[in-house]
Amino acid sequence: MSASVISTLDLEREHQLLKLFPEPVRLHLLYKATELNSTFPNRFHGVGPFVFVVYLSSGVVRGAYMNKPPTNQGHDENVFLFDVTTTNATKISPEDDSKIKISQVFSCNYEFGNSFKLRTESVSKESCLLVYFSSDEVFNTGWPDECYNITKGDAGFKDLELFRVTGIGDVLPSPWREVSWTERTREDFRESFVFHKVFIESLNSVRVLLLGPTGSGKSSFVNSVRSVMFKRTTHMPASGAGAPGHFKKLKSSIIRAGRGGSPTSLTLCEVMALGEGESAGLSVSDALAVVKGHVPEGYSFQSDTPCNSQTSGYRADPGIKDRIHCVLFVLDARKITTYDGDLQKTIRMLQAKISDLDVPQIVLLTHVDQLCHAEDVKYVYTSRAVKDKMQKAAEFVSMPMCHVLPVKNYAVELDTDCNNDILILSAVHSVLQAIDDTLDDQCVSSTVE
Template identity: 25%
Template sequence: MAVATRLTWSEQKSLEKMLGNVSLRLLYKSSVHERDIRSMNEKCTRQGPTVTIIYVGNFVLGVFMLGDHPEEHNNFKTVNPSFYFSFQKNAITAMKTAVLETETKINSGQLVCYSSGQEVFSVHPGESSFSVDDSLRNTLGTYLRSGSKYSECEVFHVDGIEDDINYISKITGATKHRDSLLVELGTYKPCVDFVSEIRILLLGPIGSGKSSFINSVKSVFQGRLTRQARVGSDVTSITEQYRIYPIKDGRHGKYLPFRLCDSMGLHEKEGVGLCMEDIPYILKGCMPDRYQLNPSRPITLSHPNFIASPSLKDRIHCVAYVLDINSINDLSSKMVAKFQQIQKEVLSYDTACVLLLTKATNCGEFLQGNFSNMDKPMTFQSRIMDASKMLNIPIYNTFVAENYTSEWELDPIKDTQILFVLRQMLRVAEDFFEDLP
C-alpha cells in the first residue's frame, strides 16, 4: 500500500511552488516506518536534497536541506543554506520562513542542524521529540517549546532543483521580492486624481508575446495560471478584437487601477494584421472594448460604439512595443519601417512608450543578489541595444520578460520579473502625466 503524506494536496503544491516548482516524493514516515534514526537514514541518505517535516497538533514545522541527508557515521558535512518554514494546517498562505547557513549531523540518535556552531533545530525520531532555538522559533512565529512531542515526522526527496549553492537564496529572495511587488502594485494609485486607471497598449508583430504577457500578469495576481487572452503562433493574428483587460487582485478580489490593452498583431504586408489607420483611434481612446478589428478597413466615426469625445482617462497612457528577443535581427526592413512609422504617431500624441523583449529563456539570470539586474540580463545585452536603437527607445525604458506559455505552475522568479516590468511601465506612464499642461 502506498504511503501518503499528511499534507493536503494544496499544501504540498504550495510548498513545491514556493521551493521553485520542485516535486516532493515521500521517503520516510515515522508512523509507518520505525521511529528511530537508523530507519530514517536507511530511507533518506544519499537521496539528494530533502525536506523534513514534523507535525505538532495543528502546526507544521519543516526544513529544506540543499545537500544530502547526513549519514550516521559520517561527521563531515559541508555548510549549506537551509530553508526553515512553519505554518498552520489549512493556512499555508500565512507561512513564516527563515534561511540559515546550516551544518547538519546525526548526533546521539538525533538529526541536528547547527548554524554558526549553535544548535538551532533537531529531531529525535526515537522519542518523537524535537527542539528549536529561541531565535529561530521567534522568526517562525511558533509557540512550540524544545522537548515537545510531535505526532508525525515525514522526510521528502526534492526533485527538480538547480545544482547551485545559491539556489535557496535565489528562490526565497525571489519570493520575498515578489510579495513586496504584489503589495506595492496592489495598493497602487495613479499619481493624478483625474485618471482612475492607467491604460497600457501592447503593440508588436504576430506571435511576439503580447497576449501571453497579459495572461502572465493576470496569472501572477490570481495566484494561478490563467489564459484569458487567446494566444497562438499562426501566420495570421490570433487576436482579432481590440481588448481592454482589467487586472483583478486575486487575494482581495478587487480590480486594480490599470488596464492592459491588446490588439491584432502587426504584419509587414498591407491588409494583414493591425490596420495602421486604427492606431490613432486606439491612442486617443476612440476605440471601444471588443471592437472587431479588420486588417483592411479601419474603424469609422459612424460605428455605433465609436467614442467620439474620449476623455484623458480613455486614452492610452503608455505604449509597450513587444518583440521576440530571439528574432530582433530577423525583422524585415518593411516591419522596421512600420514600427518607426508607429513610433512617430505615438510621439505626436506625447504618449509614453517602452520596449518589452519577450521569450527570454534564462530568467534566473535576472536575479542577482539585490535584484538590480532584472531588466538587463548580460546574455542579451547586444540584442537589447539593437532593439533600442531600432525604435529609438532609451535603454532605461527597455525591459526583458519570460512569459508563462506552457507551464502548469507559477514560478517565484518569473513572477518577480513580470511584476518588475509592469511596475516600470506604470512609472513610465506617470511621466506622461508629469508632462501634461
C-alpha cells in the same frame, strides 16, 4: 602566475587591446620577463590561444596574437600583430594568409614572419632571450628594425608578458541592473502594484496598449501578469490565435489583485497584431485611433477597413479614461535580428506619431529566458546575450535601452516562479512609473498655462 604579480598592461591599453577580438575575452597573465629573470618557462609552450605583449621604454607597446599552439612551420590563419596605445589599438593582419608561417624553433623561439621574433640565442656564450621587430611583406607593419636583449635588460626594453586568452562566456562579472531575487522583493513589488493609485484622482485605471507582430507574446504577457497576481498560472483564451492577418478585437483586461479581488489601477489592451512580411496587420491609422480613445471595446479590426467616424460605437470626443496612457511594443528576443524592414518602418512611424500625443512608449522584450544561463531569469541582467538583444531591440525601435524591459511569459508552466514573478512585476512597475511621470508632467504644464 602568482596573483601578487602585477601586469605592466594598464587598464586603458588592455581595454583597447580587447577590442581587437571578435568575441569577449579575458587575459590571464602567464609570464612576465622582469619577474622571472627573462627565463621563458617550457610549461607555457603549446598553451593557446595567447598574446605576447612587449613594452618599450619609449612607451611603445606592441605584440602578437596566436590562436593555435605553435608547431614546427605551423600555420595559423587567425594570427595578427598589433600596436596599442591608451586610446587606440591597431590590428595588423597578414597581407596574404597563404604566406603565414609561424615557427617554434627549438623550445623557446617564436617567429611571426620577420616582423616579430622572440628567440633564445647565445650572446657572449650566455643564453639570452631576444626580441626582434621588423617589417616584411607578410604583415607590412612598418615597424623599424629593432633588437632588444631581454636577459641583459637593454635600455630600450621595459618588459615582456605572455597572456593566455580565454572566452568569458555569457555571464558577466556583475549585473548592469541590480535586482534582489528574493520572496521579499516579489511581495514588495506585488504590494506596490496592488496599492498603486493613479496620479489623477478622476482616473481609476490606466490603459496600456500592447502592440507587436504575431507570436511576440502580447496575450501571454496579459496572462502572465494575471498569473502573478493570482499566485498561480492562469489559462485565458489567446486572442492572438488564428491565421496571420485575421481580424482581432480590441480587448481590455482589467488586472485584479487576485482571483475575485479588487481591480488594480492597470488595464492591459490587446488588438490585432502588427503586420510582418507579406502578412497584413493592424494599420497605423487604427493603432492611433485606439491610442486616442476613438475605438470602442470589442471592435473587430480589419486591415482593409479602418475604424472611422461611421463605425458603430466610435467615440468622437473620447475622455481621458478612454485613451491609452502607455504603449508597449512587444518583441521576441529570439527574432529581434530577423524582423523585416516593414515591421521596423511601421513601429517607427507609430513611435513618431504616438510621441506627438505625449504617450510614453516602452519595449517589452519576451523569451529572454532562452538566452540566459541555464534558462534562469535571475541571470537576465548578467547575461551578455540578453544585453546584446536588448541593445538591438533599442536600435530596432530607435529608443534608449533604458526603455527596454526583458520578461519571460508563463507559457507551459503549471506553477509560478519567484524570479519570473519579480521580472514581470518589475516591468509592470516601470510601466506605471512612466505613466505617473507623464501624467504629472502634463498636470504641471497645464497648471503653468
